[in-house]
Amino acid sequence: MRRYVVRRLLLLVPVLLGVSVIIFMVLHLAPGDPAEIMLGSQATQADLERLRAELGLTEPLYVQYVHWLGLVARGDLGRSIWMKRPVLNEVLGRFKATLVLTGAALVLSTAAGLALGIASAIRPNSLLDRLSAVASLFGASMPVFWLGIVLMVIFALWLGWLPASGMFAPYGGGDLRDLLVHLALPAVTLAAASVTIIARLTRSTMLETLGQDYIRTARAKGVVERAVVLRHGLKNALIPIVTVVGVQAGYLLGGAVLTETVFAWPGVGTLMVQGILARDFPLVQGCVLVVALSFVVINLVVDLLYAWLDPRIRYE
Amino acid sequence: MSVRIARVGDPIARAADASRFRRGIGRVARRDRLAVVAGLALLAVVLAALLAPWLPLLDPDTVDTPNRLRPPLTHGHRLGTDEFGRDLLARLVWGARVSLLAGVATAGAAMVIGVTLGILGGFYTGWIETVVMRLTDILMAFPYILLAIAIVAGLGPGLRNAMVAIAIVGFPIYTRLVRGVVLSLREREFVEAARALGATDPLILGRHILPHLLSPVIVAFSLDVGAKILATAGLSFLGLGTQPPTADWGSMLATGRQFVVLSPHVVLLPGLAIFVIVLALNLVGDALRDLLDPRTHTH
Numbered sequence: 117m118r119r120y121v122v123r124r125l126l127l128l129v130p131v132l133l134g135v136s137v138i139i140f141m142v143l144h145l146a147p148g149d150p151a152e153i154m155l156g157s158q159a160t161q162a163d164l165e166r167l168r169a170e171l172g173l174t175e176p177l178y179v180q181y182v183h184w185l186g187l188v189a190r191g192d193l194g195r196s197i198w199m200k201r202p203v204l205n206e207v208l209g210r211f212k213a214t215l216v217l218t219g220a221a222l223v224l225s226t227a228a229g230l231a232l233g234i235a236s237a238i239r240p241n242s243l244l245d246r247l248s249a250v251a252s253l254f255g256a257s258m259p260v261f262w263l264g265i266v267l268m269v270i271f272a273l274w275l276g277w278l279p280a281s282g283m284f285a286p287y288g289g290g291d292l293r294d295l296l297v298h299l300a301l302p303a304v305t306l307a308a309a310s311v312t313i314i315a316r317l318t319r320s321t322m323l324e325t326l327g328q329d330y331i332r333t334a335r336a337k338g339v340v341e342r343a344v345v346l347r348h349g350l351k352n353a354l355i356p357i358v359t360v361v362g363v364q365a366g367y368l369l370g371g372a373v374l375t376e377t378v379f380a381w382p383g384v385g386t387l388m389v390q391g392i393l394a395r396d397f398p399l400v401q402g403c404v405l406v407v408a409l410s411f412v413v414i415n416l417v418v419d420l421l422y423a424w425l426d427p428r429i430r431y432e
Numbered sequence: 433m434s435v436r437i438a439r440v441g442d443p444i445a446r447a448a449d450a451s452r453f454r455r456g457i458g459r460v461a462r463r464d465r466l467a468v469v470a471g472l473a474l475l476a477v478v479l480a481a482l483l484a485p486w487l488p489l490l491d492p493d494t495v496d497t498p499n500r501l502r503p504p505l506t507h508g509h510r511l512g513t514d515e516f517g518r519d520l521l522a523r524l525v526w527g528a529r530v531s532l533l534a535g536v537a538t539a540g541a542a543m544v545i546g547v548t549l550g551i552l553g554g555f556y557t558g559w560i561e562t563v564v565m566r567l568t569d570i571l572m573a574f575p576y577i578l579l580a581i582a583i584v585a586g587l588g589p590g591l592r593n594a595m596v597a598i599a600i601v602g603f604p605i606y607t608r609l610v611r612g613v614v615l616s617l618r619e620r621e622f623v624e625a626a627r628a629l630g631a632t633d634p635l636i637l638g639r640h641i642l643p644h645l646l647s648p649v650i651v652a653f654s655l656d657v658g659a660k661i662l663a664t665a666g667l668s669f670l671g672l673g674t675q676p677p678t679a680d681w682g683s684m685l686a687t688g689r690q691f692v693v694l695s696p697h698v699v700l701l702p703g704l705a706i707f708v709i710v711l712a713l714n715l716v717g718d719a720l721r722d723l724l725d726p727r728t729h730t731h
Binding site for chain 2: 130131134135138139141142143144145153253254256257258259260261262265266268269273366367369370371373374377378388389391392393397400404407408411412415
């Protein structure tokens with residue numbers, strides 16, 4: 117296992133370097149002077165000179181990259197032009213909110229997806245199974261931001277059961293109950309597509325597992341059905357399910373950008389969109405870097421978990 | 433005595449293939465009525481989008497503030513009006529042109545880049561394979577929409593830049609798919625035989641490998657157009673795609689969001705349009721997969 121971990125960590129190096137090049141290039145993609153693009157046409161020559169010096173734009177590109185990488189490695193992501201504060205603190209502050217939303221959506225989608233998938237596999241072609249198949253088609257076709265707005269209109273504006281936006285109530289909130297109430301709609305919105313994907317995969321894997329000889333043996337021995345399904349069936353079906361849950365964790369992190377915008381959730385996604393519209397490149401780079409690094413770490417954890425669950429992977 | 437060997441491009445083999453394909457369409461149509469309905473809906477939307485300039489529609493950009501936020505079935509505005517009093521039906525039909533074009537063009541561009549790189553990465557070992565696979569690894573190390581947003585951040589908001597970003601983000605899926613198929617084909621006897629007969633690499637790729645890629649790539653493309661429509665609408669929703677006053681379904685949703693309490697139809701209709709068209713594309717894509725690759729049957 118240790119050799120596998122080391123090999124997997126070494127494979128990360130080129131990927132991380134590539135990720136850093138792409139994020140660095142974000143600033144240099146547009147034709148023209150980045151300082152002018154950021155400050156707009158009203159900027160004075162002195163302002164432009166100051167920003168160019170601050171961003172090191174007078175140096176050759178590769179020197180700029182090495183310099184930027186050195187700063188990033190030391191945790192210095194620069195200063196936000198719009199907020200006039202260090203980028204790292206801003207992004208990390210907002211990242212907690214994104215993690216709360218993504219984590220809640222992941223727990224929700226895994227629990228609901230597993231339950232729905234197992235129920236569908238136990239009774240294939242039942243009403244629930246057919247509904248789950250339709251839901252999975254709908255989940256893949258529905259724009260997440262539209263679903264969010266529809267849920268917001270129904271549950272927040274028409275029924276008044278849940279708050280429409282934000283993470284806490286502006287006055288008198290701040291406790292766990294307040295957070296959970298605010299979290300409900302964004303988490304359900306974000307989780308919706310993943311629930312259907314996890315449910316369909318759980319169904320197909322469980323159906324395959326429940327058709328194995330050892331399941332028939334367990335039933336013949338008189339093991340109660342619940343134990344057959346959960347202990348003998350689910351445990352063996354878990355490997356592909358873990359993979360898809362891990363993949364979904366990454367996608368939820370990316371999909372959070374749109375959900376956060378709909379519900380004004382104070383996460384990295386809303387910060388990034390505000391940064392782009394304010395042409396604050398250091399802030400955008402910081403947001404992309406933090407989310408991309410988390411995505412890489414999640415993928416690494418999933419791969420390691422996969423190898424730990426299935427020893428055959430390690431020896432490939 | 434001469435032995436007749438059927439080849440790709442042979443008229444007899446081609447006629448047999450066409451006949452088998454027609455029988456397959458009939459079989460899928462009988463079994464999967466939903467896909468037929470979806471196909472017809474898709475055709476209707478495509479025709480409406482193509483014929484938009486000649487349809488009896490109001491001008492989609494004409495502002496009529498006294499008639500703002502009219503509900504559906506209002507006289508003169510069958511689907512109501514938006515926050516500037518513009519006719520929603522006209523904007524939805526004209527918006528379909530932008531959204532469909534964005535979906536097809538970005539999926540097409542991603543397919544061309546992805547298939548080319550997949551063939552190169554699968555057929556040639558050594559540095560070409562390493563470069564292609566590391567590039568796809570790096571692009572896939574980002575969450576899909578995040579990378580698209582990052583690229584638009586650099587290029588600047590706008591439909592064209594959003595499409596470029598989505599095409600760049602989307603090609604690794606095709607590269608992975610095609611490389612896998614090419615890797616297995618490369619070792620097959622017919623490729624070896626062609627090489628032994630002195631065929632050059634372009635000839636082997638064009639005549640022996642490419643025809644095998646058609647089915648999986650067509651299926652992937654048909655399913656991908658819907659995903660690309662969703663992605664473009666997502667960027668427009670964030671204000672990074674289509675810019676006002678041009679109508680596209682994502683930006684209509686974004687601007688209508690502020691008026692959702694008083695006039696939910698301003699948001700519900702464009703969202704429904706995206707949902708229906710992507711659903712139709714997914715159903716047709718699934719049916720196409722059943723038709724072209726019966727091993728991965730979806731039922």
